[in-house]
Amino acid sequence: MFILKTESLTKKYGSESQPIYALRDLNMSVEAGEFVAIMGPSGSGKSTALYLMGGLDRPTSGHVWLRDKDITTMNDDALSKVRRESIGFVFQFFNLIPVLTAVENVAMPLILDGVPRPQALERAEAALKQVDLANRASHRPSELSGGQQQRAAIARALAAKPAIILADEPTGNLDSRSSDEVVAVLRRTVDDFGQTLVLVTHDPRVAAHADRIVFIKDGNIVDENRLKGADRAEQIREKLGRVAMSEG
Amino acid sequence: MSVKFTLLALLHQRPMHGYELGKQFSSIMEADWDVKPGQIASTLARMKDGGLVDYEIAESSDAPDRKVYSITDEGRADLELWYRTPEVRDYRLSDTFYIKLVLSILGGPVPPEQVLSAQRRELYQQLHNVTEMLRKTDARKQLPWVLLLESATMHLEADLRWIEMCEAHLPDLKHYTPPKPPPRQRGRPRRHATPERESDGALGGSSEA
Ligand SMILES: Nc1ncnc2c1ncn2[C@@H]1O[C@H](COP(=O)(O)OP(=O)(O)O)[C@@H](O)[C@H]1O
Ligand SMILES: [Mg+2]
Numbered sequence: 116m117f118i119l120k121t122e123s124l125t126k127k128y129g130s131e132s133q134p135i136y137a138l139r140d141l142n143m144s145v146e147a148g149e150f151v152a153i154m155g156p157s158g159s160g161k162s163t164a165l166y167l168m169g170g171l172d173r174p175t176s177g178h179v180w181l182r183d184k185d186i187t188t189m190n191d192d193a194l195s196k197v198r199r200e201s202i203g204f205v206f207q208f209f210n211l212i213p214v215l216t217a218v219e220n221v222a223m224p225l226i227l228d229g230v231p232r233p234q235a236l237e238r239a240e241a242a243l244k245q246v247d248l249a250n251r252a253s254h255r256p257s258e259l260s261g262g263q264q265q266r267a268a269i270a271r272a273l274a275a276k277p278a279i280i281l282a283d284e285p286t287g288n289l290d291s292r293s294s295d296e297v298v299a300v301l302r303r304t305v306d307d308f309g310q311t312l313v314l315v316t317h318d319p320r321v322a323a324h325a326d327r328i329v330f331i332k333d334g335n336i337v338d339e340n341r342l343k344g345a346d347r348a349e350q351i352r353e354k355l356g357r358v359a360m361s362e363g
Numbered sequence: 364m365s366v367k368f369t370l371l372a373l374l375h376q377r378p379m380h381g382y383e384l385g386k387q388f389s390s391i392m393e394a395d396w397d398v399k400p401g402q403i404a405s406t407l408a409r410m411k412d413g414g415l416v417d418y419e420i421a422e423s424s425d426a427p428d429r430k431v432y433s434i435t436d437e438g439r440a441d442l443e444l445w446y447r448t449p450e451v452r453d454y455r456l457s458d459t460f461y462i463k464l465v466l467s468i469l470g471g472p473v474p475p476e477q478v479l480s481a482q483r484r485e486l487y488q489q490l491h492n493v494t495e496m497l498r499k500t501d502a503r504k505q506l507p508w509v510l511l512l513e514s515a516t517m518h519l520e521a522d523l524r525w526i527e528m529c530e531a532h533l534p535d536l537k538h539y540t541p542p543k544p545p546p547r548q549r550g551r552p553r554r555h556a557t558p559e560r561e562s563d564g565a566l567g568g569s570s571e572a
Contacts, residue, residue: 208532
């Protein structure tokens with residue numbers, strides 16, 4: 116059973132006379148408890164796909180199904196409710212509020228959503244535990260390493276118990292050690308908590324942790340893979356090279 | 364971009380006449396780096412005066428006589444020094460887009476979100492152009508050109524990443540107020556307690572009283 120499905124998802128930029136398709140008839144579906152990585156060259160439409168899946172942006176045409184609901188036909192209020200309740204976002208830049216502690220940062224969206232402060236903080240602490248950051252709960256972002264800040268941002272996304280987490284280059288701003296730390300945490304939320312996760316990355320070492328990799332180019336899927344074996348990162352690197360050079 | 368050193372490098376291979384130099388020049392530089400024949404001739408003349416190149420007149424029965432240029436020892440030394448001197452990249456600490464963004468944050472007719480978005484569109488357009496050029500290039504035959512295009516891609520990606528970073532920081536940036544300039548000192552100039560700091564005024568920029 117899918118959690119999220121796109122149907123001929125299309126996003127057009129530019130003028131009528133010179134349209135640029137950021138996404139063209141994208142059809143993909145994500146199963147419950149699945150970890151899908153999206154890869155592709157710069158400008159191929161990865162972020163656009165993720166934003167549309169998360170209702171952060173509206174498609175030019177096509178649909179996004181979140182379980183049995185088509186989020187593309189919802190009005191702004193309904194969409195924003197779905198976003199808050201069912202979708203967790205993680206970005207390349209952590210977007211933590213500098214003056215708040217880690218646990219306050221994680222609790223913030225819940226409090227804004229009307230959860231009483233004590234419960235919100237309790238759930239925030241549980242989420243921090245999930246990302247191995249319980250012992251840093253009262254630190255401010257500036258007192259955390261890059262990897263720890265990103266884990267706090269992941270905890271913030273997890274706290275609302277979303278149906279799906281959408282992560283756009285979550286390790287894009289991290290060194291390779293912090294990056295390993297972050298992917299390990301993400302992988303564990305899938306394995307131990309059944310979290311569904313879609314992650315955009317151009318790092319083969321990160322994508323190697325996914326259950327399935329979708330390669331996109333010029334706004335459409337050009338390849339799809341479940342890779343096995345210890346040399347997955349190498350296989351992915353090779354595939355990426357072939358995708359980039361292929362005719363559009 | 365140095366016409367002078369390109370010519371010296373070509374002449375280092377073998378002596379050539381002006382027309383040949385012009386042809387070699389444009390075949391190496393696939394990018395549309397415009398050099399006019401006049402520019403090559405005037406550079407050669409200047410280098411001859413400076414003793415970096417010399418020429419012999421090649422007489423020909425069926426064509427006008429031509430000057431065949433060759434590199435001198437002095438020219439060779441100059442060329443070698445050029446190769447060994449690293450190129451310094453401009454880190455764009457006075458980026459014009461950045462100035463535009465900061466000014467838009469201070470308030471104005473166009474909000475910073477739209478300033479960022481217009482810039483992003485332009486960067487994507489350029490990225491598309493470079494990607495298209497890359498796709499049309501045969502890496503086996505034109506590797507140097509491919510590497511140059513890859514460099515352009517990487518810089519554009521970095522610029523796009525930076526735009527994303529600015530966007531992520533916009534909420535914080537909006538609370539930014541530029542520091543007030545220190546009050547102007549009147550009368551007798553202040554004595555600096557630490558005179559050695561005076562020398563780094565070029566970077567600090569705030570040492571003027
Ligand atoms: N704000 C924008 N304005 C204009 N075009 C855009 C904008 N954002 C994205 N695009 C277009 O959509 C394409 C895909 O962008 P994006 O999804 O950000 O790519 P990726 O995340 O794979 O690097 C870009 O190549 C560009 O043509
Ligand atoms: Mg992107």
